[in-house]
Amino acid sequence: MSQTVVNVVTLGCSKNLVDSERLLKMLADAGCKTLIEARPESLPKDAVVIVNTCGFIADAKEESINTLLQWGQLKSRKRIRSLIAMGCLSERYKEELPGLVPEVDHWFGKTDWSGIVSYLASLNPATAPYDRIITTPRHHAYLKIAEGCNRFCAFCAIPLITGRYHSRPIEEILDEVRLLASRGVTELNVIAQDLSNYGHDIYGESRLAQLIDRMADIPGIRWIRLHYAYPADFPMDILDVMARRDNVCKYLDIALQHISDPVLNNMRRHISSDQTRRLLRQIREKVPGIHIRTTLMVGFPGEGQKEFDELMEFVREQKFERMGAFAYCEEDDTYAAKHFSDSIPDDVKQQRLDSLMALQEEISLSHHQSKVGTRMKVVVDREEPDYYVCRSEFDSPEVDPEVLVSKNTRCRRGDMIEVIITAALPFELMADPVV
Numbered sequence: 131m132s133q134t135v136v137n138v139v140t141l142g143c144s145k146n147l148v149d150s151e152r153l154l155k156m157l158a159d160a161g162c163k164t165l166i167e168a169r170p171e172s173l174p175k176d177a178v179v180i181v182n183t184c185g186f187i188a189d190a191k192e193e194s195i196n197t198l199l200q201w202g203q204l205k206s207r208k209r210i211r212s213l214i215a216m217g218c219l220s221e222r223y224k225e226e227l228p229g230l231v232p233e234v235d236h237w238f239g240k241t242d243w244s245g246i247v248s249y250l251a252s253l254n255p256a257t258a259p260y261d262r263i264i265t266t267p268r269h270h271a272y273l274k275i276a277e278g279c280n281r282f283c284a285f286c287a288i289p290l291i292t293g294r295y296h297s298r299p300i301e302e303i304l305d306e307v308r309l310l311a312s313r314g315v316t317e318l319n320v321i322a323q324d325l326s327n328y329g330h331d332i333y334g335e336s337r338l339a340q341l342i343d344r345m346a347d348i349p350g351i352r353w354i355r356l357h358y359a360y361p362a363d364f365p366m367d368i369l370d371v372m373a374r375r376d377n378v379c380k381y382l383d384i385a386l387q388h389i390s391d392p393v394l395n396n397m398r399r400h401i402s403s404d405q406t407r408r409l410l411r412q413i414r415e416k417v418p419g420i421h422i423r424t425t426l427m428v429g430f431p432g433e434g435q436k437e438f439d440e441l442m443e444f445v446r447e448q449k450f451e452r453m454g455a456f457a458y459c460e461e462d463d464t465y466a467a468k469h470f471s472d473s474i475p476d477d478v479k480q481q482r483l484d485s486l487m488a489l490q491e492e493i494s495l496s497h498h499q500s501k502v503g504t505r506m507k508v509v510v511d512r513e514e515p516d517y518y519v520c521r522s523e524f525d526s527p528e529v530d531p532e533v534l535v536s537k538n539t540r541c542r543r544g545d546m547i548e549v550i551i552t553a554a555l556p557f558e559l560m561a562d563p564v565v
């Protein structure tokens with residue numbers, strides 16, 4: 131793959147010049163061949179031109195617009211491959227300018243221009259640091275938005291393995307989404323050890339809502355589903371995005387682990403039983419129809435029969451649409467391994483796990499029965515001899531129930547079809563296509 135040639139044209143003041151100089155360094159580090167104010171005739175046809183615009187006074191604005199128009203003409207005559215704008219004018223008139231100079235491929239502002247490097251990488255996927263071979267069916271992909279975890283739950287070794295929380299920049303993630311969409315991915319399963327913390331380390335505040343809102347604007351993305359929120363410090367503004375955007379699934383995977391205060395304290399979960407219930411109430415109020423998936427743990431030190439009964443009662447009361455559970459297992463070097471004795475016998479842990487899952491089976495069946503006779507949109511994941519295996523917006527791949535659709539019509543993998551639910555099992559739905 132040939133090296134990307136990037137010509138940077140700077141207008142305006144010395145502050146703009148410093149931004150251009152920093153950009154040039156970033157581009158060079160990313161392996162681009164950089165040119166400064168090169169004449170059009172000296173550029174190869176696959177060159178990228180970046181104009182750093184000025185919006186200070188009328189003359190400066192006019193000069194910036196004329197420069198963009200001139201390079202825009204060259205782009206429409208295919209003398210350059212791509213035209214990018216950044217800087218003050220671009221920031222100030224971001225609504226109006228795309229109509230005036232439609233040849234510009236991407237408008238960056240005064241502060242977000244560092245995203246240019248990853249944007250260029252998305253134009254040339256062979257150089258994108260996040261490029262990968264998708265092994266899931268072509269229409270859906272997992273999208274990791276952060277690494278690591280800062281929570282240090284007492285039972286968990288993940289922070290010891292992965293290190294501190296590290297958010298990926300918004301622009302880089304959006305470029306990855308554009309790349310995935312260009313390859314036919316329509317469904318994104320957004321993942322991180324702790325979605326709730328997204329943005330704090332690099333932006334000083336939560337940016338999950340902004341990220342998902344902007345992701346939802348990208349053409350071709352039909353479903354965005356969120357996994358692994360942490361209940362303490364939950365970013366409530368994500369619920370507004372979920373309620374407002376049709377392509378953000380009304381689905382939240384939020385691991386609660388337990389409900390009894392002494393157990394939550396021992397687990398170092400930074401949330402109480404009352405706060406957990408209040409959060410769940412708010413989630414359901416703000417996003418009617420949401421399907422909540424949670425994970426619970428039995429047998430953690432401090433869980434006596436009373437605490438386990440409390441957990442059972444909580445599950446009975448909350449009726450989670452989806453729930454997984456597991457028995458505590460001591461992990462080396464964790465806080466729990468150092469401070470508690472893993473004293474609950476294995477057979478007691480197993481009995482508690484079985485009771486919890488039996489209860490969830492009843493709850494799941496009752497949820498499913500209430501869907502019989504209703505219509506829903508599903509995506510076709512694969513074809514079996516007698517039916518299509520599909521999922522709705524409420525079903526994450528691999529972990530959630532599937533919708534088995536009769537073969538009354540011809541479908542292909544990745545198609546989205548409307549079905550009517552005909553029968554319910556605890557962990558599966560049967561349906562016919564609406565033809």
Ligand code: SF4
Nearest residue numbers: 279281282283286288
């Ligand atoms: S359980 Fe989740 S939130 Fe808690 S430390 Fe492990 S990865 Fe972090």
